[in-house]
Amino acid sequence: MKLMPALLATTVLTLSHAAMADEKQLNLYSARHYQTDEALYANFTQQTGIKINRIEGKEDELLERIKNEGANSPADIFLTVDAARLAKAHELGLFAPVASKILETRIPAHLRAEDWYSFSTRARVIVYNKSTVKPEDVQNYEDLANPKLKGKLCTRSGSHPYNLSLMASVIAHQGEAKAENLARGMVANFARSPKGGDTDQIKAVSAGECGVTISNTYYVARLLRSDKPEDIKLMEKVGVVWPNQATTGTHINVSGGGMLKTAPNKAAAVKFLEYLASDQAQRYFAEGNNEWPAVDSVKVSNPGLDSLGKFKADKLPVKNLAMYQAKAQIIFDRAGFK
Ligand code: FE
Numbered sequence: 201m202k203l204m205p206a207l208l209a210t211t212v213l214t215l216s217h218a219a220m221a222d223e224k225q226l227n228l229y230s231a232r233h234y235q236t237d238e239a240l241y242a243n244f245t246q247q248t249g250i251k252i253n254r255i256e257g258k259e260d261e262l263l264e265r266i267k268n269e270g271a272n273s274p275a276d277i278f279l280t281v282d283a284a285r286l287a288k289a290h291e292l293g294l295f296a297p298v299a300s301k302i303l304e305t306r307i308p309a310h311l312r313a314e315d316w317y318s319f320s321t322r323a324r325v326i327v328y329n330k331s332t333v334k335p336e337d338v339q340n341y342e343d344l345a346n347p348k349l350k351g352k353l354c355t356r357s358g359s360h361p362y363n364l365s366l367m368a369s370v371i372a373h374q375g376e377a378k379a380e381n382l383a384r385g386m387v388a389n390f391a392r393s394p395k396g397g398d399t400d401q402i403k404a405v406s407a408g409e410c411g412v413t414i415s416n417t418y419y420v421a422r423l424l425r426s427d428k429p430e431d432i433k434l435m436e437k438v439g440v441v442w443p444n445q446a447t448t449g450t451h452i453n454v455s456g457g458g459m460l461k462t463a464p465n466k467a468a469a470v471k472f473l474e475y476l477a478s479d480q481a482q483r484y485f486a487e488g489n490n491e492w493p494a495v496d497s498v499k500v501s502n503p504g505l506d507s508l509g510k511f512k513a514d515k516l517p518v519k520n521l522a523m524y525q526a527k528a529q530i531i532f533d534r535a536g537f538k
Contacts, residue, residue: 225251226468229266231259231280232455236488243484244475250468259285266294271462276469279319279457282361284368286316286456287522295458298470306477306495310517316458318518319476320491323417323511324366324451326441327402333411340444341370341451344412345385352411353389354401358537359529362398362416362453367531368524369451369516376527383535394538399423406437416453421490421504442511449514453521455491 230237233256241252257265259280266275266289278289289295295315303317311318326338337348344353356363370379391410401413402423420440423431442450457476459469475481482493483500490504 224249224468225253226465226472227274227276227463228252228254228472229262229275229278230254230256230457231262231285232256232489234488236484240481240484240488243480244472247475248468248471250471252472263289263292263294266460267292273460273462274464275460276463276465277457277472278460279455281453281455282365283318283454283518283521284361284365284525286318286454286458287313287519287525289458290315290522294460296461296463296466298459298473300470300474302474303477308494308496310515311454311456311494313519313522316456317473317477318454318456318494319482320455320486320489320494321452321513322455322489322491323442323513324362324414324453325417325420325508326412326443327405327415327420327438328412328441329405329408329410330437330439332408335439335441338412338441338443340447341366341414342382344389344414345382347385347388349389349412351389351391353386354391354404354410354413355386355394356397356401357394358383358532358535363414363532363537364525364528365453365521366414366451367528368521369448369514371524371527371531372516372520373448373514376531379528380531380535383531383537387535387537402438403434406434408437417505417508418490421502421508423504424507425490425502425504440508442509444514445512448516449512452513452516452518454494454518455485455489456494 245251266273266278280286290313297315307317328335328338333352337343367379370382398415398419402415402419404410405413423435444450459473463469476485477495479498482495482498486493487500487502490502493500
C-alpha cells in the first residue's frame with residue numbers, strides 16, 4: 201500500500217518529462233521566405249520555450265515532400281500561400297483538424313476551412329498605364345474582356361494559382377459561362393503571351409508595352425514603399441484600381457497553414473497556430489509581405505498599403521476558391537489562356 205503513491209508519482213513524472221520533451225520543438229515546413237518572419241519565430245520561442253526547426257522551400261515542392269515522407273514526415277505545420285495550394289494539401293488528406301476556440305474566434309469563418317486557417321490576406325488589383333488607359337474603363341475584372349482594351353492586356357500565366365483563384369471567384373459569383381466569356385475576352389486583348397510574375401507585368405505597363413494588368417497588392421505595395429529612384433519613376437506612370445467595388449468586391453487570396461495529420465509534436469503545433477492568430481504575430485505575419493492580417497481587430501500601419509486606401513473585399517469563403525480551381529483551369533485551357 202505504501203509503495204503505491206511513490207510508484208504513481210514516478211510514473212507521472214516520467215510521463216510528463218516525455219511530454220515536455222515533445223513539446224519543446226516544432227518542425228515547420230514553410231513556403232514563406234521573408235526576412236521579417238525571423239522575428240515572428242523568435243518571438244514564439246521566447247514566449248513558449250518551443251524551438252522551431254524550419255524547412256523552407258517552394259510551395260509545390262514542399263507539398264510534394266510532405267506527401268512523399270508520408271507517415272514518417274517530421275513536419276508538424278505546413279505554411280504556404282494561395283487558397284488553392286492549401287486546399288490541395290487538404291484534398292491529399294495531409295492536414296488534421298484542430299479544435300481551438302482561439303482560432304475559431306479570431307480567424308473569420310470565411311477565411312478558414314475544416315483543417316486549415318488563413319493568417320493574412322492579399323487582394324488582386326488592376327494596374328493601368330495612366331497615359332494610355334482611362335481608369336473608368338478598368339473598374340471591374342469583367343472590363344478586361346472589353347474590346348476597347350484590344351492589344352493592351354498583359355498578365356502572368358493562366359495556370360498560376362493567383363489567376364486560377366481569381367477565375368474561381370468569377371465562376372462562384374457568375375457561373376461558368378460568364379467566366380469563360382471573361383477568359384476568352386482577356387485572351388483576345390492580350391498584348392503578348394503570358395510570361396513572368398506580377399512585378400514584370402507592372403513594369404511592362406509602366407513602360408507602355410501594355411496598358412493594363414492584374415497584380416497582387418503586396419507587389420504593388422513593395423514598389424510603392426521602395427525608395428529606389430527607378431521604382432519611384434515606375435510607379436509614377438501607373439494607376440491602381442480596386443476592382444468590382446460596386447458589385448462583389450475585390451478578389452482576395454490568402455496565406456495560411458495547418459497542422460499535419462502525422463505531426464509528431466501536436467501540442468506544440470496547436471500552440472503555434474494559435475500564436476499566429478495573436479495580435480503581435482498577425483502584425484509580423486502580414487507586414488513581412490505587405491499583406492493584411494486575417495484577424496479583423498488587428499491594425500497595421502504600412503505606408504505602401506495605406507497609400508492604396510480602403511476598399512470593399514470579396515467575402516467569398518476561401519474554401520470556394522479551392523472548389524472551383526479545376527474548373528478555372530479547364531476554362532483557361534479552352535480559352536487559350538496559357
Ligand atoms: Fe506572390
